[in-house]
Amino acid sequence: MSGRVVSVRVKGQVATLTLISGSDGQIAAQLCDAATSVSENESVRVVVVEGISEAFPADGLRPHVEPRKFASSLATVVKPVIAVINGDVINQALELMLACDICIASDESRFGLTNVSHGNMPSDGGTQRLPRAVGQARALEMLFTSRIVEAHEALRIGLVAEILPVSEVNTRVQELAAFISKLAPVAARYLKEAVLSGADMTLQQGLRLESDLGILLHSTRDRAEGVQSFEARRRPRFVGE
Numbered sequence: 001m002s003g004r005v006v007s008v009r010v011k012g013q014v015a016t017l018t019l020i021s022g023s024d025g026q027i028a029a030q031l032c033d034a035a036t037s038v039s040e041n042e043s044v045r046v047v048v049v050e051g052i053s054e055a056f057p058a059d060g061l062r063p064h065v066e067p068r069k070f071a072s073s074l075a076t077v078v079k080p081v082i083a084v085i086n087g088d089v090i091n092q093a094l095e096l097m098l099a100c101d102i103c104i105a106s107d108e109s110r111f112g113l114t115n116v117s118h119g120n121m122p123s124d125g126g127t128q129r130l131p132r133a134v135g136q137a138r139a140l141e142m143l144f145t146s147r148i149v150e151a152h153e154a155l156r157i158g159l160v161a162e163i164l165p166v167s168e169v170n171t172r173v174q175e176l177a178a179f180i181s182k183l184a185p186v187a188a189r190y191l192k193e194a195v196l197s198g199a200d201m202t203l204q205q206g207l208r209l210e211s212d213l214g215i216l217l218h219s220t221r222d223r224a225e226g227v228q229s230f231e232a233r234r235r236p237r238f239v240g241e
Contacts, residue, residue: 005055006030008037013045013181014174019055027055028070035073045181045188046080048173052096053087053109071099071125078189080180084173085109086166090148095122098129101192103159104173106166107151111159114146132199134159186220 005022008015015038019027038044074081074096083097085105090112097103097111113126121127122143131139134157142149151163164172180188190213198206 004030006034008034010038010041010044012178013043014048014177015041015044015046016048016050019049019051021055021057028073031070032073035077039077039079044079045185046082046177047077048082048084048177049074049096049100050084050086050170050173052083052093053085053089056089056091056093056096069124071095071129074099075125078192079185080188080192082173082177082180084169085160086169091115091122091126092124095124095126095129098133099125102161102176104162104164104169104176105151105154105160106169107163108166109151109154109160109163110148111151111154112146112148113143114148116143117146184220187217190214190217 005020005026007018007020009018010016017031017034017038019031038047070092080102081100083100083103085097085103086109087106088110089097090110091114094111094113113122113130115121115126122130127143130142133139134142138157141147149157149159151160154160155163162172194206194210194213198209201209
């Protein structure tokens with residue numbers, strides 16, 4: 001297959017990355033380029049990722065000699081990343097989903113890492129991100145048994161943020177992306193850094209990081225606009241500075 005397997009379209013302040021089934025090498029390279037592009041585009045405040053289940057069908061493990069790192073590309077995006085899940089996300093697809101910040105899924109979707117049943121193990125962050133999402137005990141149970149999780153359980157254990165009928169998922173994601181895009185983008189980036197980086201720190205280190213980032217925010221135009229708009233009782237107009 002040749003051509004584009006990861007498309008990027010920007011509408012207003014929301015960038016949408018659409019994955020199309022292709023070779024591992026194509027997807028890995030183009031996803032890396034797309035992630036860099038939206039990260040560096042100052043007009044983009046929110047990133048939506050769609051087509052994960054379509055690009056990585058739930059029909060066993062994708063054969064390759066050397067594991068490809070797809071999830072690490074999305075993990076480098078400093079802006080909020082929302083995953084659209086309209087089908088099953090198994091193995092590589094779930095590892096990619098776990099690199100996103102918020103996941104909105106259809107109530108028909110299923111989730112799992114079945115690598116061990118194939119004599120393999122996750123190689124794109126699944127052993128690290130799944131425990132951070134659902135807790136170590138539950139993650140190990142899912143990993144050891146290769147159990148497939150239905151949508152309602154995925155919601156209950158915190159694997160996804162919302163589940164909706166498949167016909168409503170895209171609309172909800174667009175609404176959520178539009179809402180987040182109107183908030184202060186610098187604060188959103190610092191918030192993401194505090195949460196994700198803080199997860200690898202002690203509590204005291206995480207609190208210090210939160211405090212340092214909060215101090216940095218006080219010097220931004222957006223912070224001043226937030227205070228002024230509150231005092232004037234009007235909607236803030238954030239500029240990302």
